[in-house]
Amino acid sequence: MNDKKSFRKGALCGALVMLLIAAAGLGIRKTGERYILGDGAAAAQVSSQTQTERKLTNLGRLIDHYYLYTDKLNNKALQDGIYTGYVSGLGDPYTVYYDKEQTKELLETTSGEYSGIGAGLVTDIETKAVTIANIYKDSPAEEAGLKEGDILYQVDDHVVGDEDLTEIVSWIKGKEGTDVTLHVYRGSAMEQVTCTATRRSLKVQTVDYEMKENQVGYIHITEFDQVTYDQFKDALADLENQGMKGLVIDLRSNPGGDLDTVVDMLKLLLPKGMVVYTEDKNGNRTEYKNEKDHEFTKPLTVLVNQYSASAAEIFSGAIQDYKVGSIVGTTTYGKGIVQQLMDLGDGTCLKVTIAEYFLPSGRSIHKKGIKPDVEVEYKADPGNAAADNQLDEALEVLQGKM
Numbered sequence: 433m434n435d436k437k438s439f440r441k442g443a444l445c446g447a448l449v450m451l452l453i454a455a456a457g458l459g460i461r462k463t464g465e466r467y468i469l470g471d472g473a474a475a476a477q478v479s480s481q482t483q484t485e486r487k488l489t490n491l492g493r494l495i496d497h498y499y500l501y502t503d504k505l506n507n508k509a510l511q512d513g514i515y516t517g518y519v520s521g522l523g524d525p526y527t528v529y530y531d532k533e534q535t536k537e538l539l540e541t542t543s544g545e546y547s548g549i550g551a552g553l554v555t556d557i558e559t560k561a562v563t564i565a566n567i568y569k570d571s572p573a574e575e576a577g578l579k580e581g582d583i584l585y586q587v588d589d590h591v592v593g594d595e596d597l598t599e600i601v602s603w604i605k606g607k608e609g610t611d612v613t614l615h616v617y618r619g620s621a622m623e624q625v626t627c628t629a630t631r632r633s634l635k636v637q638t639v640d641y642e643m644k645e646n647q648v649g650y651i652h653i654t655e656f657d658q659v660t661y662d663q664f665k666d667a668l669a670d671l672e673n674q675g676m677k678g679l680v681i682d683l684r685s686n687p688g689g690d691l692d693t694v695v696d697m698l699k700l701l702l703p704k705g706m707v708v709y710t711e712d713k714n715g716n717r718t719e720y721k722n723e724k725d726h727e728f729t730k731p732l733t734v735l736v737n738q739y740s741a742s743a744a745e746i747f748s749g750a751i752q753d754y755k756v757g758s759i760v761g762t763t764t765y766g767k768g769i770v771q772q773l774m775d776l777g778d779g780t781c782l783k784v785t786i787a788e789y790f791l792p793s794g795r796s797i798h799k800k801g802i803k804p805d806v807e808v809e810y811k812a813d814p815g816n817a818a819a820d821n822q823l824d825e826a827l828e829v830l831q832g833k834m
Contacts, residue, residue, distance in 0.1 A: 488514070515780075524785055526771050528596050532779040537602045548605040549573040549612065549629040550636070552654060553584065554687050554739045555597055562592055562600060564616070565685035565739050566654045568636060576629035578614065580685070583622075586615035608633050639663035641671060648830060649676040656689030656743040661696045668700065678731035678830045680823070681747075684761060688742025691770065691789075695720045698750050703727040705754075708746050710770050710787040718787070731833035732757030733826040736804060741765035749791040749802050758833075759804040760826040768798030 496502060512531045519529040530538055550571025551564050564582045567573050585592050587603040604612055613628045638660040641651040649671035653664065671679070688694075691708075698707050704725040710718045734748045734757055745764045751757045770789055774782040790796055806829055813819035 519782065525596070526767075526769065527782070527784045528598065530598065530781050530783065534598055534602055535779060535781045537605055538598055538773070538781070538783070547608045547631050547633050548601075549576070549578075549631060550634050551578055551604075552685070552687060553597055553601060554685065554741070560594070562597065563739075565687060568634070568654070569640065571634065572629040572632055573627075576614075576627040577625075578616065578627050578629070579618065582616035582618050582625070584614060584616050588613055606631050635659065637663065639667050641667040643671060643674050643676065644680075644827070646831065646834070647675050647677040648827060648834075649674075649679040650682065651679065652682040653686055653744075655686055656693045656697075656747075658690060658693060660689070661693050664697050665700060676730065678834050679728070679757075680733050680735065680826050680830060681757075682735040682823070682826075683740045683744040683748060684735050684737040684822070685739040686741070686744035687739065688744050688767065691720075691743060691746070694743040694746050698722070698747060699724070700726055701728040701732075701756060702750060702754055703756075706792040707750055708789050708791060710789045712787045727754075728756055731830050733830050734759050735822060735826050736761040736764050736802060737810065737822070738762050738801075739765060740802075742767045745797050745802050746789065746791070749795075749797060752802065752805065753792040753795075758806060758829050759802060760806045760808060760829055761804050761822055762807060762809060763803050764797070764801040766797060766799045766801035768796050768800075 495505075499505075508531075512529075515529045519527055550568035551573035552566040552568075554563055554565040555561070556563055562584045564573075564578055564580055564584060567578055567580055584600070587600065590600075590603045592600060604614070606612060608631055611628050611630050613626060616625050616627065617623065618625045636655075636657060636659065638654050638657050639651060641649065644650050649668075651664065651667050651671070653660065695707050699722045702722050704722050707720045707722050709720065732751070734751050736744065736748050736759060740748065740761075741764065745767065748759050748764065752759050768789055769785050770787040771783050772786045774784055776782060788796060788798060806825060808822050808825045811821050813821075
């Protein structure tokens with residue numbers, strides 16, 4: 433975590449045994465086993481044929497002899513299946529193997545620039561349903577008629593199951609100018625709606641803002657990408673120049689993102705001191721501190737909901753710990769662990785859980801979430817689509833401090 437901004441090889445928190453197995457008729461050549469230790473550790477070659485190796489070889493023979501569609505076998509897919517299956521055996525939904533195409537898509541997503549439709553997805557922590565959390569303004573998703581809260585059940589011919597969210601995103605993204613059809617359930621009646629969007633190159637605007645009545649600034653942050661810091665800093669400066677007297681920061685349905693980005697943004701608001709720290713399996717601690725005093729002194733409220741996760745929880749939790757502002761909404765998602773991308777050297781990567789993070793007060797929010805200072809459930813108003821009772825409450829709390 434010391435070289436925090438780089439996409440690098442690193443320790444896997446224990447040895448990962450990567451099996452490269454020979455299977456008759458499958459075109460997979462046996463090269464033995466390699467223990468990947470990471471960060472400069474040599475790969476120890478092991479030549480003995482293990483029980484796992486023998487079983488995979490036997491599976492290969494059986495498939496070669498009996499499988500009806502042997503002529504359609506995809507060796508690459510079979511190899512990637514071994515790696516994917518091995519990692520999924522950990523039972524950690526956040527530790528995932530990505531093939532070359534998925535790795536490319538993942539790096540594009542975190543950079544904030546990609547070819548897609550401009551919609552953010554989250555997985556519901558209870559139902560596991562894939563939900564559209566946010567729609568970017570003037571995006572193909574908005575033009576196609578998709579709405580926040582839609583539950584995605586099919587993308588083109590792909591039926592949504594228990595796939596990793598990154599894989600589902602890879603179905604939606606694609607070559608600029610091509611169409612993608614999304615099938616969703618909408619509303620309490622679970623109406624089936626089909627929307628077709630035309631992909632285009634997007635530089636995601638993760639921050640939008642405006643000055644509301646009584647000189648109250650409003651900043652909405654959809655996610656924490658590499659482009660978000662500059663967008664947030666510019667928004668904050670512009671609102672200050674307009675004579676802002678108070679501020680609402682909206683993190684509802686923000687799924688998180690880049691740790692360094694959220695830390696840098698918090699440094700613009702917090703006093704000197706701890707921002708967040710992480711601890712790995714061996715108790716090694718990495719601290720992120722604010723070395724200068726930039727405490728935001730105007731009245732501040734931060735809006736959150738059950739889909740505010742990870743970096744969004746670091747942001748709201750630090751604001752709460754330092755009492756810089758009040759948190760309004762519902763208890764957040766509860767993802768208090770850190771993942772790192774490990775470059776496997778062939779265009780693929782492993783996203784692996786490496787540490788737990790702790791807020792400035794030392795509290796962990798994993799599987800707990802951030803409990804708001806002022807709790808208010810969102811209530812839709814059928815007669816007024818623009819109505820937002822949570823935002824109204826945040827503004828009321830703010831007015832009480834001005």
